[in-house]
Amino acid sequence: MALPVRQQAKYWGIALAVIFAALWFLGDVILPFLVGGALAYFLDPVADRLERAGLSRTAATSAISIVALVAFALLALLIVPMLVRQLAQLVNAAPTIFGELQGFLSTNFPQLLDNQSVLYETLQSIGQTIKSQGGRLASGLLSSALSVINAIVFIIVVPVVAFYLLLDWDRMIATVDGWLPRDHAEVVRSLARDIDRVLAGFVRGQVSVCLILGTFYSIALMVAGLDFGLIVGSIAGLITFIPYVGALVGGALAIGLAFFQFWGEWGHIGAVAAIFAAGQFLEGNVLTPRLVGQSVGLHPVWLLFALSAFGTVFGFVGMLVAVPVAASIGVLARFGISQYLDSRLYRGLTGGDEP
Numbered sequence: 001m002a003l004p005v006r007q008q009a010k011y012w013g014i015a016l017a018v019i020f021a022a023l024w025f026l027g028d029v030i031l032p033f034l035v036g037g038a039l040a041y042f043l044d045p046v047a048d049r050l051e052r053a054g055l056s057r058t059a060a061t062s063a064i065s066i067v068a069l070v071a072f073a074l075l076a077l078l079i080v081p082m083l084v085r086q087l088a089q090l091v092n093a094a095p096t097i098f099g100e101l102q103g104f105l106s107t108n109f110p111q112l113l114d115n116q117s118v119l120y121e122t123l124q125s126i127g128q129t130i131k132s133q134g135g136r137l138a139s140g141l142l143s144s145a146l147s148v149i150n151a152i153v154f155i156i157v158v159p160v161v162a163f164y165l166l167l168d169w170d171r172m173i174a175t176v177d178g179w180l181p182r183d184h185a186e187v188v189r190s191l192a193r194d195i196d197r198v199l200a201g202f203v204r205g206q207v208s209v210c211l212i213l214g215t216f217y218s219i220a221l222m223v224a225g226l227d228f229g230l231i232v233g234s235i236a237g238l239i240t241f242i243p244y245v246g247a248l249v250g251g252a253l254a255i256g257l258a259f260f261q262f263w264g265e266w267g268h269i270g271a272v273a274a275i276f277a278a279g280q281f282l283e284g285n286v287l288t289p290r291l292v293g294q295s296v297g298l299h300p301v302w303l304l305f306a307l308s309a310f311g312t313v314f315g316f317v318g319m320l321v322a323v324p325v326a327a328s329i330g331v332l333a334r335f336g337i338s339q340y341l342d343s344r345l346y347r348g349l350t351g352g353d354e355p
Contacts, residue, residue: 023314034320036161042204044169061167086231097260191331198327205292206241213237213279220275227261251276
């Protein structure tokens, strides 16, 4: 005989409270395990495909780990130092760029830069802020990131956790499946499949899109001769998961820098604009339909709210779990709505057809 609904709700509510309490009190402690679990989840389809090709699970996991470690070593040795250097150069060049913009506007549009105008005061304020706080902001971001995700976590703990979770992933899933309440096992499995489909479509697919577009923008902008092409392309690729925002922010930043660097050389400026136009075409017509699909179900506004809310409450760990939690809540909300539409509360006592 199944437990009453009220008791079931109480037990599931306690379990949910325990999970949130663990995130709250053990944030920095469980961070490497969350990162390792995310990597294992991301790489599990690759391991399954290698198994179907004839490798054992151990061999498949070992091969993936070796490739990942080599890629991480190349990233740490080649890409990260260039990103840090370009970020520092961009911060240092920002006051000069704003000074050039102010001089251009004062020459061509003197009425806009009258000492009493709002635009003049705004430019002055932005320039002073960047000059006084830009270096401190860049160094603060870097030191904060290194304090949260230090070298020991990345070099030792995360790879080890990811390796063992990836090795035992299918076994763990089978074990958890055996713990499901028998009365609700099929419903939970159906919801879990829907959540996995959403996460697979968004996390795996969108991360791939971000990496591909970030690499494309960075290489293309550097080939075009833009001074800060690597950092601009990385920023554009990083925020591509929000539709149109990555291209708009990256395009505006790149074209603005191109005007400053190539003023009068309209071919170079047009080439920078064409790079982002090509990136948008590639994203909308090739990458997103193939890698993400059309049935993900994560609205950009809902995603931004989840990132903001969980990041504010739980810090960096909250931002890591925001996407899977948002996807899970979306699936549960759609399930609840479907149950409501089939219920007597919606249909009424007559049980008639839909209006």
